[in-house]
Amino acid sequence: MTTPSTTPSTTTTGPAPKRATRPINRVGNRQQLQQVLAFAGLVVIFAFFSFASPYFLDWANVKGILLATAVTGIMALGATFVIATGGIDLSVGTGMTLCSVMTGVFLANLGLPLVVGVLGGLAIGALIGLLNGLNVSYLRLPPFIATLAMMMVAQGLSLVISGTKPIYFSEVGGFDQLAAGELVPGLPNAVLIFFVAAVIAGVTLSKTLTGRYALSIGSNEEATAISGVDVRRWKVVIYTVAGLFTGLAGVVMASRLNSAQPGLGLGYELEAIAAVVIGGTSLRGGKATILGTVIGALIMATLTNGLRIMSIPQEWQKVAVGIVIVLAVYADMLRRGKEA
């Protein structure tokens, strides 16, 4: 690669005549304001439940909501990258399960050291992402197909590898503390991990080439390619990064359950994708925010929690969640102005 000079070294033969542009307001500030306001839907939902139930605003319950958000939330972080490219990742749910199972194999069956096992789990996630990425970019499969296939393969392999039995970590000292311990007193590590992961994801999305190219590819893949970005290679990188989050979700899940449950996972992908989309990320690609994803995941978990705490019958909960999602997203769109 030639080193690009940041300042173009061409010189014009004379200063171009200045032309008046007429700015009416500053766009930058507006964006910042938006990011703050993005909480609005969540805040309204929170406020509502706080009034509706005296138990809702208890720290124990809030902790419960956060804990319930953690696993899906981490998956949703990864999914955000794929969705930013205009793709979709259906393999996050069962992929997460496979990572749990493999962590179990490393730690419980093979007795590897904790760190190695955890890194192994992450590596399996990265591998899943890598394969997705290769299928999408080099075989040019539609992401839906590539990740649907991976979703099935991961589900099958989880069962095969575990012998359709849970793998327990009871013998692996300290593994459950990964999620249940409280490095920050009062805050379970699983939640801490989620927040740290969110910060890393946020920086990766907005400040690294991986994130930038993900957004560019989602915005206009052809233009990005013609601009000299090796789109295929970067897609592989992006899917691999997404896979890492899947791996992390798998490890956290395993730690929380202190076991790897091979039958779990199906359906989590929809929850994760829903969190991303509720957060304002467009499935068409090009627009994505990690903060949005975190809020989206929190909205989903808060809704479920709040309706349960109000003892709404199960069958009505679904109806209510559906309607609230429509309202929340619609309100959010109104707030952002009719870009749609």
Next chain:
Amino acid sequence: MTTPSTTPSTTTTGPAPKRATRPINRVGNRQQLQQVLAFAGLVVIFAFFSFASPYFLDWANVKGILLATAVTGIMALGATFVIATGGIDLSVGTGMTLCSVMTGVFLANLGLPLVVGVLGGLAIGALIGLLNGLNVSYLRLPPFIATLAMMMVAQGLSLVISGTKPIYFSEVGGFDQLAAGELVPGLPNAVLIFFVAAVIAGVTLSKTLTGRYALSIGSNEEATAISGVDVRRWKVVIYTVAGLFTGLAGVVMASRLNSAQPGLGLGYELEAIAAVVIGGTSLRGGKATILGTVIGALIMATLTNGLRIMSIPQEWQKVAVGIVIVLAVYADMLRRGKEA
């Protein structure tokens, strides 16, 4: 709407000088060839299983495959329209269930005449589609969100309305014959209905305004709107048409089970969408074929059936289906040339 003038009435002062047109290639023929070749993947899969298992090519088994295709297939037909617009319909699965349940209410609980009950089931489907369409076009919700919400609402309502218990049609004379009867000897009506529905869907997609505008919107929504097509209204029409197929699937399902099972439905949406995408329809919209969807649905059902009939252990079946889907779609794409 004004009546379109069929001949543009601008006048030329004389015949324009003829120029040799340079057709780059003849698109028509190639497309026809493709449609024939589209069977290839299916044929290969069929051939393989015929060799692998003596039971596979039995008419009873083939009938079983067709029967297994029918319900998902009908849903996939509807989903094709939505996907053609570049949208997605997650509500086909539980929507289908709600239609089953409502058909149960009409026929078993209210004792309405058979025809009325069946039409009622279809109407509920249309209503679901209508609401999806209104949410997508007038509230401008992303289709993913609108139909995800509908998926939840439909699931909840199915449970609420049925009291979480199946509704049986045992008292409704002849309802089970709707799917199980054989108007064409040897061919269950469910399959016949699927094929007839496919033909109707095919004509609707390629020969009516609904289909044409679905493809046009999927191709470039803004341009379609600027061209004077009332995109919002047509989207509502398109989603409603899709809903009709959901309704039909619900009725056929109910008839096949001779009962409305309120707990069913989740997960069918992914199968239906997978069938559509395997059939070569692009999730980006603009490109869709009904024949492809039918083949996609058949591929899915055949794979599952073939692996079962070979007595592949269940955990390996998933793995195999995943891999075969990748291969089938990849082969299909190679065949069509690297458009991707």
Next chain:
Amino acid sequence: MSDPALLRATGISKSFPGVLALDDVHLDLRPGEVLALVGENGAGKSTLLKLLSGIYRPDAGTMELDGAPMSPAGPRQANELGISVIHQEFHLMPDLTVAQNIFIGREPRRTGLIRDDELVRRATALFGRLGIPLDPRQPVSHLSVAGQQMVEIAKALSFDARVLIMDEPTAALTETEVATLFRIVRDFVSPRTGVIYVSHRMDEIKEISDRITVLRDGRYVDTLPTASTETRDVIAAMVGRQLETGVRPDPAAASDATGREVVLAVRGLSTRKLLKDVSFELHRGEILGFAGLMGAGRTEVARAIIGADRSTGVVEVRGKPVTVRNPADAVRHGIGYLSEDRKRYGLLLDQDVVRNVMLSSLPGMTRAGFVRDGDGRRAATEMVDRLSIRTPSVTQTARNLSGGNQQKVVLAKWLVRDCDVLIVDEPTRGIDVGAKDEIYGLLTSLAAQGKSIIVISSELPEVLRLADRIVVMCEGRVTGTLAGVDANQHDIMELATRFGADRSLVKTGDPA
């Protein structure tokens, strides 16, 4: 001059977030005339036309058709009123066929079913009448930009329109198609019809229009009769000062680059679709022009070189054969390509100017793996200045820029990337006269600094003005190379129409 205007707009204002695009503008179109609408990039021309065609609603002002007030609620209603528009940005459905695109919303039906055969028949008849060589059954995605432009033109003329509005219809066309278009326009104009014509090409305006309305910075400046106005005065009205344009630099000043190092050599480049054995050399500090008719294969050559399309043949960079599998490889070898299709291959429409400008240079704008947005913002600000990109801020979304300013953003992206070899395909498409001159100056000075540039352009004056040597193509082959100093339009057209014996394309217009 008090006869009722065919179409009149008075006191029109329109603002967008951050921009006052139109401020008390008027315009009147008389029956039987071609009214040219001119102004710099971002002056508000397209916005005005979108108001007339019902895409936007004015904030203030009135519009009249035949003396009766009108306010079209949407494009369809405008069509029904007899206003037919060719927009600057294409509005085509790439997956549909040409015929389906043209008659979208007006499909002939029998018993509810669309009659595609009838659709094709009508399209064929329309093309025959207009003299446009296109296959109505072809998907639009298979067409080049020029082809797409012809579809838009045909579509606009398929209505029974009284007012035909054309927003830079010739930006993507070569002279032959321009001639076809002008014939179409002349055929169209009758005592009951009129045409509003937007272009940055002054010679075209001179040729086709009766009067010229000038906008500057969102405001109405003047309306001038074409026949009695000098081009330089029109330009002066546009930019608000006198400007020397279209002047070819002193031939003596153009140094002979052919003796210098060959930075890019292409040998035997062929593609399955079109190119046959294309060979040429590009020297250090040279500007090599590529001329040819629409579909001659110039764009294909560029795409093949940068690895965007598959091809056979050898590409050598500084004497060494290189494998270029994709545009990323090309950039790695110092070859950048600015596409003729800015919407499809140039812009991230939903992202802001900064991100667009940074795109090609991102790896160089990082420290320890993190993108330094400050660098990008600085580069973008500098480019906005240097190229006079009219935008309220560098954080404006690319979609909201005017066409010409979008083109400048794409150019800025490549200027920031600073490649040794820059292939620019229709670099001044949609760019106004003043800015065009600045860009010519820019390209020339780049070459003077030792960069090598390939200019593909359908505007012969542009090629003639810029190029040291001119490669002329026809039907995928190089039919000749001319030295810039002694080339003229006639020689180029001669070579550009040297078809193989098997086919011939009848010339419709006289290449001016």
Next chain:
Amino acid sequence: SGGGEAPGSGDKPYVALVSKGFQHQFWQAVKQGADDAAAELDVEVTFEGPETETEVEKQLTMLQTALDKGPDALGFAALDSEASIPMMTDASSRGIPVIAFDSGVESDVPVTTVSTDNLAASAEAAKHMAELVGSGKIAIIAHDQTSQTGQQRVEGFTQYIEENAPDIEIVDTQYAAGDQLKSADAAKVIMQAHPDLKGIYGANEGSAVGVVKAVQETGKAGELTVIGFDSGKAQMDAIRDGLMAGAITQDPIKMGYETVKAAVAAINGEELEPVVDSGFYWYDKTNIDDEDIAAVLYE
């Protein structure tokens, strides 16, 4: 079971089992029992079931395919007995004997039914709950609202409490698909909404383990009486650690075994009892290591 060569192709009799589930430990234990019997009686056995107990249509398709393989006998655990009547008729017309297991099929096609009484089993769970909490509020976390087992395990429990323990109030019943994580979240919410909750009943393995998880995570171990259903290592550990008071287990291994055994008997034309009860057991800290209990537990 399963295995390389296609079943039915050899000379061994072939028994196809279509169950209600596959991945759950309960069904895996049934499978294990069936495999044991297959080895012992020298028959070929395949075992399949849908992913969740709501997928009636999927199960029918599996049944269809199983019939098409021409088995010598068929074991079937119907998710919905009404819906499977045509298939039963089909089986009988092909002369394939059907053995119903887990729950009965309302049809005279099955030659015998090997089942547990879920209503009675959950009533037993309720009995223990009532004894242990005496009075106050309790809640239920169940796996599935629409499947027969899901409904019966809630119904049997609720009925018993209503009829026999007037001082106990069931304040909430939530369903969490048998997913441990979701069950844990649901249980925590109920505990939150009812701080004076005294007991929770988890109606299947995943639900029960989830409840234990919730109790652990809220630090309320010992304050709440947790009663589970089915076995599995996590549940057994919880009982040993005192986190769970006890649980009901069925004898799925026996169920699988008896089903295959009955199938072989039917193939050989032997007379069969109309019902084979595979039984259920209450187990807790005191008897978990007893020989007869340990035999019915599975990890």
